[in-house]
Amino acid sequence: MQKTATIIKIYLKGPTILNIGILFVSTFENIIKKQINTNYFTTKYLSMKKLFISLFIISATSIVKAQTPYSPVKQDGFGFNFGLADFTSPAYLDSSSLKSAFKNSDITHFGKMSPAISVSFWKGLNKYFDFSARLGGVFYEYLPKTKNNGNGIAAEGEVAINARPVSDNHFFSPFLTAGIGAGYYKDFGGYVPLGIGFQFNIQSQVYILLQSQYRMTLTSNIIPNNLYHSIGIIENVGKQYEAPVVELPAPPVPVVTDRDNDGVADSVDRCPDVAGLASLKGCPDKDGDGIADIDDKCPDVAGLAKYNGCPIPDTDGDGINDEEDKCPNVAGVARYQGCPVPDTDKDGVNDEEDKCPTEAGPASNFGCPVINVVIVQKVNKAAQNIFFRTGSAKLLAKSYTSLKDVAKILKENPSYKIQIDGYTDNTGGEDLNQKLSESRANSVKQYLMGNGVGESRINATGHGESDPVASNNTAAGRAKNRRVEMKLTNY
Numbered sequence: 044m045q046k047t048a049t050i051i052k053i054y055l056k057g058p059t060i061l062n063i064g065i066l067f068v069s070t071f072e073n074i075i076k077k078q079i080n081t082n083y084f085t086t087k088y089l090s091m092k093k094l095f096i097s098l099f100i101i102s103a104t105s106i107v108k109a110q111t112p113y114s115p116v117k118q119d120g121f122g123f124n125f126g127l128a129d130f131t132s133p134a135y136l137d138s139s140s141l142k143s144a145f146k147n148s149d150i151t152h153f154g155k156m157s158p159a160i161s162v163s164f165w166k167g168l169n170k171y172f173d174f175s176a177r178l179g180g181v182f183y184e185y186l187p188k189t190k191n192n193g194n195g196i197a198a199e200g201e202v203a204i205n206a207r208p209v210s211d212n213h214f215f216s217p218f219l220t221a222g223i224g225a226g227y228y229k230d231f232g233g234y235v236p237l238g239i240g241f242q243f244n245i246q247s248q249v250y251i252l253l254q255s256q257y258r259m260t261l262t263s264n265i266i267p268n269n270l271y272h273s274i275g276i277i278e279n280v281g282k283q284y285e286a287p288v289v290e291l292p293a294p295p296v297p298v299v300t301d302r303d304n305d306g307v308a309d310s311v312d313r314c315p316d317v318a319g320l321a322s323l324k325g326c327p328d329k330d331g332d333g334i335a336d337i338d339d340k341c342p343d344v345a346g347l348a349k350y351n352g353c354p355i356p357d358t359d360g361d362g363i364n365d366e367e368d369k370c371p372n373v374a375g376v377a378r379y380q381g382c383p384v385p386d387t388d389k390d391g392v393n394d395e396e397d398k399c400p401t402e403a404g405p406a407s408n409f410g411c412p413v414i415n416v417v418i419v420q421k422v423n424k425a426a427q428n429i430f431f432r433t434g435s436a437k438l439l440a441k442s443y444t445s446l447k448d449v450a451k452i453l454k455e456n457p458s459y460k461i462q463i464d465g466y467t468d469n470t471g472g473e474d475l476n477q478k479l480s481e482s483r484a485n486s487v488k489q490y491l492m493g494n495g496v497g498e499s500r501i502n503a504t505g506h507g508e509s510d511p512v513a514s515n516n517t518a519a520g521r522a523k524n525r526r527v528e529m530k531l532t533n534y
Contacts, residue, residue: 113211113212113213113244113246113247114167114211114212114247115170115210115211115212116167116168116169116170116210116211117165117166117167117173117211117247117250117279118167118247118279118280118281118282119164119165119166119279119280119281120164120165120166120250120277120278120279120280120281121162121163121164121165121277121278121280122162122163122165122250122252122275122276122277122278123160123161123162123163123275123276124159124160124161124162124163124177124179124252124273124274124275124276125158125159125160125273125274125275126158126159126160126161126179126181126271126272126273126274127156127157127158127159127271127272127273128156128157128158128159128181128183128269128270128271129155129156129157129269129270129271129272130157130183130185130186130187130267130269131155131185131187132155132270133257133267133268133269133270134187134188134267134268156272157181157182157183157184158181158182159179159180159181159182159199159271159273160179160180161177161178161179161180161199161273162177162178162179163175163176163177163178163275163277164176164177165250165277167211168204170210170211171206171207171208171209171210172204172205172206172207173204173205173207173211173218174202174203174204174205175202175203175204175205175220175222176200176201176202176203177199177200177201177202177203177224178198178199178200179198179199179200180196180197180198180199181196181197181199181226182194182196183195183196183197183228186228186265186266186267187267188263188267189228189263189264189265189266189267190230190264190265191228191229191230191265191266195228195229197226197227197228197266198226198227199224199225199226199227200224200225200226201222201223201224201225201234201236202222202223202224203220203221203222203223203236204220204221204222205218205219205220205240206218206219207242211244211247212244212247213244214243214244215241215242215243215244216241216242216244217239217240217241217242218239218240218241218242219238219239219240220236220237220238220239220240220254220256221235221236221237222235222236223235223236224236224258226266228265228266230265231262231265232260232261232262232265232266233260233261233262233266234258234259234260234261234262234266234269235258235259235261236256236257236258236271237256237257237258237259238254238255238256238257238271239254239255240252240253240254240255241253241254247279248278248279249276249277249278249279250275250276250277251274251275251276252273252274252275252276252277253273253274254271254272254273254274254275255270255271255272256270256271256272257270258270258271297310301315302315302316303315303316303317303318303319303325304318305318305319305320305321305325306321307319307321307324307325311324311325312324312325312326313325313326313335313337314326314327314335314337319335323335326338329342329343330342330343330344330345330346330352331345332345332346332347332352333348334346334348334351334352338351338352339351339352339353340352340353341353341354357371358371358372359371359372359373359374359375359381360374361374361375361376361381362377363375363377363380363381367380367381368380368381368382369381369382370382370383386400387400387401388400388401388402388403388404388410389403390403390404390405390410391406392404392405392406392409392410396409396410397409397410397411398410398411398534399411399412399458399533399534402458402533404533408533408534409534410534411532411533411534412533414459414531414532414533418452418456418531419531421448421449421452422449422452422461422529422530422531423529424445425445425446425448425449425529426445426526426527426528426529427526428441428442428444428445429442429445429446429487429527430442431483431486434479436479436482436483436485436486437486438486438487438490442490443490446487446490446491446494447494449461449491449529450490450491450494450495450496452531453491453496453500454495454496456533458533459500459531459532459533460500460501460502460531460532460533460534461491461496461500461501461502461529461530461531461532462502462504462529462530462532463484463487463488463501463502463503463504463527463528463529464484464504464505464506464527464528464529464530465479465480465481465482465483465484465487465503465504465505465506465526465527466480466506466507466508466509466510466511466512466524466525466526466527466528467479467480467507467508467524467525468508468511468515468520468521468522468524468525469508469511469515469521469524470515470521473507473508476507476508477505477506477507477508478505479505479507480505480506480507480508481503481504481505482505483505483527484503484504484505484527485503485505487503487527487529488501488503508524511524512524512526
């Protein structure tokens with residue numbers, strides 16, 4: 044059987060319906076092999092199996108070729124059926140209970156059933172009712188409670204009406220059967236078949252039918268009440284169903300309107316009442332930026348699509364657009380890519396104006412820390428104790444102590460610088476006084492350098508007789524004007 048099934052599957056390249064049929068045949072074969080022991084029925088069964096497979100191949104081949112719509116009413120069809128007739132179970136039920144019959148497997152014992160084969164004709168009466176006729180034979184062994192003893196072959200024929208709850212164009216539908224039948228069981232007998240079935244519709248070309256009937260005898264001395272179970276294949280031989288063609292009315296001829304006369308039909312014109320450009324679906328573009336005014340948030344100023352038609356924004360108003368501004372929310376300058384001039388020490392004096400950019404200090408001291416007032420006073424006092432030989436730039440020894448104190452302060456504070464300014468009175472010529480003031484300022488510078496202060500930290504300037512602090516008309520005033528001033532800075 045496996046070899047036969049394999050050949051069929053190769054021939055038809057695996058159609059689903061054939062595989063289903065072979066599965067059914069294989070199932071019946073296994074059941075009957077286990078439960079039928081007599082040589083007579085084994086031989087009859089094998090002959091029936093060969094016939095069933097041959098007919099199945101023919102029907103399955105037609106399934107592969109046929110591709111038609113489902114018909115709501117079954118077309119004329121011929122087919123064949125393989126069945127099992129149970130003559131013993133109803134007789135057993137007459138003398139026992141249904142529970143006992145199932146418990147003892149008397150109803151489900153296939154070894155006690157008689158194999159049958161038949162051909163059938165089906166015709167749809169309408170969407171819900173079918174007419175069927177069947178002719179076949181039953182290979183029986185024993186007919187209980189009748190005068191017909193011994194085995195034999197019975198010829199049967201029946202007609203029936205089959206009712207479905209749904210139309211025939213469903214893949215699966217259950218149905219009820221009622222009819223009249225007769226047969227020759229070494230004598231003529233009649234019966235009434237009542238049953239249920241299940242139909243599988245394969246594109247309204249082939250049907251698989253599973254049926255179970257209770258057949259009530261009309262001639263109890265010839266044929267007993269019996270059960271009849273079958274599987275059948277029906278193939279459509281009538282005219283192929285063609286789905287009705289629905290003719291649709293011709294579509295109305297569209298009327299093309301263009302209210303704004305811009306050459307773009309109103310049906311596709313986004314701005315049907317304002318003349319525009321075809322490239323913008325009929326909408327105008329006043330600023331010519333390629334964005335329709337209807338979508339442009341800045342319709343009078345050319346812009347970019349990503350800004351909804353507006354120019355690139357400048358949020359902080361510093362003249363640098365946000366795409367190039369690294370600080371778009373704080374006004375800045377271009378040389379710092381839109382950011383403010385940095386203030387490294389966070390003292391409020393930007394680095395470009397801060398002479399001490401890494402040390403916080405007030406703007407009044409150019410962003411540098413304010414020097415301790417005590418140190419400033421020490422330097423100012425030291426400046427008042429600088430003395431020179433009259434008319435000379437040579438320092439007197441009594442100046443050294445004060446200047447050493449200044450040198451010490453500078454060495455202890457490496458960030459400090461010192462400004463030395465020399466002044467004279469108006470005695471003598473102006474040029475002479477200028478040179479003398481410069482020489483005296485440089486003398487102080489040289490002394491500090493000699494005490495370990497770097498030259499770069501010292502600036503010496505002579506001012507001559509300018510900037511007097513007292514009147515040059517008195518000796519006391521002239522003495523005050525002959526002076527050296529020293530000023531500490533940290534920038």
